[in-house]
Amino acid sequence: MKPDALRRELESELTAAQADPDRVRDAELALGTEGDPRERLAAAMRSLLWHRRPDSTICPSDAARATGGDGWRDLMDTAREVAAELARSGTIVVRQQGVDVDIATAAGPIRLARGPAW
Numbered sequence: 001m002k003p004d005a006l007r008r009e010l011e012s013e014l015t016a017a018q019a020d021p022d023r024v025r026d027a028e029l030a031l032g033t034e035g036d037p038r039e040r041l042a043a044a045m046r047s048l049l050w051h052r053r054p055d056s057t058i059c060p061s062d063a064a065r066a067t068g069g070d071g072w073r074d075l076m077d078t079a080r081e082v083a084a085e086l087a088r089s090g091t092i093v094v095r096q097q098g099v100d101v102d103i104a105t106a107a108g109p110i111r112l113a114r115g116p117a118w
């Protein structure tokens with residue numbers, strides 16, 4: 001997806017999340033331009049997963065594109081590190097071809113889904 005489309009999705013999540021302060025905080029942080037990039041990436045991952053169907057997945061690049069704009073590629077290593085942290089906490093699971101994998105040993109494209117601690 002293009003950065004603008006992902007940002008519109010985050011804006012939509014911000015509107016949809018009004019009754020849940022945690023979701024609002026994540027959407028606002030993901031849409032912001034300041035702050036720790038790791039926190040913004042984690043917030044974007046959570047917000048995008050909240051906004052989509054419960055069984056949907058996102059690519060780490062979706063979070064990088066949403067928070068990094070044209071410089072999103074520079075955030076990809078950090079996005080994978082943040083995904084690993086969220087996976088360790090059980091917030092997300094990492095998948096390849098629909099199968100849960102360990103991000104530390106996964107080579108190639110991965111997808112992120114809601115985890116058991118969601």
